[in-house]
Amino acid sequence: MDFGLSEQHRRVRETAARVAREVVAPRAAAVDREGVYPQDYFEAFRDAGLLGLAFPPEAGGAGAGSLGLALAIEEVAKYDSSAGLLLLTTRLATAGIAMAGTPEQQDRYVRGVAEGRLRGCFALTEPGAGSDAANIATTATRDGDGFVLNGTKLWAGQATVADFAMVVAKTDPAAGARGVSAFLVDLPNPGFRVVRELPKMGVLGVPVVELDLRDCRVPAAALLGEENQGFRLVMRHLNVVRPLVAARGVGLAAGATQYALAYAKQRRTFGRPLIEHQAIAFKLAELAMEVEAARLLTYRAAWLVDQGGSDRDIAHHLSIAKATASEVAVRASEQALQILGGYGYLKDYATERYYRDAKQLTIVEGTSEIHRLIISRALDDGLLDWGYDVEAAGGLPDAECGARSAERGMGAVAGAE
Ligand SMILES: Cc1cc2nc3c(=O)[nH]c(=O)nc-3n(C[C@H](O)[C@H](O)[C@H](O)COP(=O)(O)OP(=O)(O)OC[C@H]3O[C@@H](n4cnc5c(N)ncnc54)[C@H](O)[C@@H]3O)c2cc1C
Known part of the structure; x- marks a missing residue:
């Protein structure tokens, strides 16, 4: 077991700590007061190479993995939670693409985010479905060689500055979770409208919005992964x-x-x-x-x-x-x-x-x-098992409560006489 950080991770932490002290800390109160997306944070993170931390070098990233990005997020979030969220969106917009995207999708979106040329948002939650995500009502219907999306999304963070959105929709509404697909919608798109910024309590530097998807057309190449496997x-x-x-x-x-x-x-x-x-x-x-x-x-x-x-x-x-x-x-x-x-x-x-x-x-x-x-x-399900042997510890009481005491010659169950 080694609790030390690698040389690369130490450098990531030092860089992020410097950007946090020099750029984020002096601006955090104003970002909160003004409630405006902090473009200066974005540019400082881009210039310091923090936007591509989690991605492999072949995708334009630094190859520092989730741990590298977590270290950087921790540093900037010490001063401003909005800064942590802004950095987190590099992964929130692309994690699914890195897993299931075609080479073209990876090259366009993952590389674009890693290099600071693109920003993305993630639109899953709806007015009627958050935790129960399989219950979303947004639909994606096949239309010629593409799809048409219709529905309402709530909460999509940083959609106001996004160049693309990962939108989750039902391609087979009768099939529940087995009828869900994910799409990459390039923005702007005439069918994709930000209705309003939601007036939230904190993290005021990163806007969250209500989205109206009305006849939002996307090509077949916008499908992320397999249809109905989303x-x-x-x-x-x-x-x-x-x-x-x-x-x-x-x-x-x-x-x-x-x-x-x-x-x-x-x-x-x-x-x-x-x-x-x-x-x-x-x-x-x-x-x-x-x-x-x-x-x-x-x-x-x-x-x-x-x-x-x-x-x-x-x-x-x-x-x-x-x-x-x-x-x-x-x-x-x-x-x-x-x-x-x-x-x-x-x-x-x-x-x-x-x-x-x-x-x-x-x-x-x-x-x-x-x-x-x-x-x-x-x-x-036994997935969290700390190696405890119940039998070695004397076993559990069974339904015939008192049997063990009787075996030991201690008489009947207490109170039964
Ligand atoms: C600031 C902010 C940013 C967000 N950004 C995004 C984003 O970028 N993209 C996106 O898609 N979404 C985003 N969300 C939405 C967020 O993911 C949802 O709010 C969250 O998943 C909860 O869903 P809900 O609000 O519909 O609550 P519900 O699912 O309706 O839950 C209401 C309450 O009931 C509890 N509950 C629900 N089901 C159960 C159960 N089975 N057992 C016990 N308790 C239960 C919940 O824990 C909660 O306390 C954001 C939300 C916030 C506040």
Whole structure:
């Protein structure tokens, strides 16, 4: 076991940390206040080579894998969750293409994103279907040698600046999950309209929108993977993105904790610094424990994706990382705000923004409840096995409660006489 980072990953982290300090940190408050897509972040990430981190060199990337991208996302998300999301969209727009795209699709979209020439968005969720993704109502009907898409999508992040969209639709509406396909829609397209930006609570630098797809025509070459096989592809796509959402959580939690720690050393109450009051010191210690645990889970999840293990074998580990890190981010932002007292509640300081930004993390890429569903099913299926031998531990009580006591000559079941 080796907990050290490779030379390449150390360099990625250093580069991302520099961009985070020099470009993101000084702008984060203004990006939140103005709610405008931070083009300067995008250009700085492109110039520093961060947009292609996850992709192999033959696709125009740096070959640093999911772990490399997770490290960079963590660094920039320490100062601004919008920056973490912006970097994450490089993978959110392309993970499925990297898995199932034709050589032409890979060359156009993956290379385009890696080189910073294209931006993409991912449109799965609808007003009537989020967690229950197989229930989407958007249709894609064959028309000549192409398809026509119709429906409404909600939430597609960064669609306002996107050059293409991965849109998920039903090609066989009667077949449920077996009738789902994915399409790559080049933008602009006259049938693809941004209806409005959704007025959300945080992460205000990256807009999310409602989309109206009306007779949106795409050529046959827009189909991603096989027709009607899109549901599995989308689930695999989401799996790849989960460690990256976790990295946003680790970054935000670490940033909030360090901000609060610095304040706790400076602020004096009752004659001493806050950090010397045990109630505050222990809060910070607990946050440190949680951040470190979430970080290890996140790195392992990204590493597992890079090892290319089967989805059945790794999905629950990705869920554990994503659910843990996102919930740690929520707790850390809440506690950091508390440690700043009244100042924490002011828009003048970062903690108020961290608090609003954190909550999104427990909803996107599978809510905390859906991840508990995945983890509990893995437990039930024996996929999370820590090598415990129940028989060696004396076995379980059986339906004939008390039989064991009788065998041992301890008489009948207590209370039965
Ligand atoms: C800021 C933001 C950005 C987003 N970006 C994108 C994007 O780029 N592209 C995209 O396609 N989508 C995006 N989403 C949508 C996001 O993926 C969905 O909001 C999420 O999947 C949950 O779906 P829902 O909102 O429809 O909630 P629902 O699925 O309706 O769930 C409502 C509540 O019920 C719970 N629940 C649902 N089913 C179960 C169950 N079986 N057991 C227990 N609890 C359950 C959920 O956990 C949740 O608490 C974004 C969302 C947000 C907030």
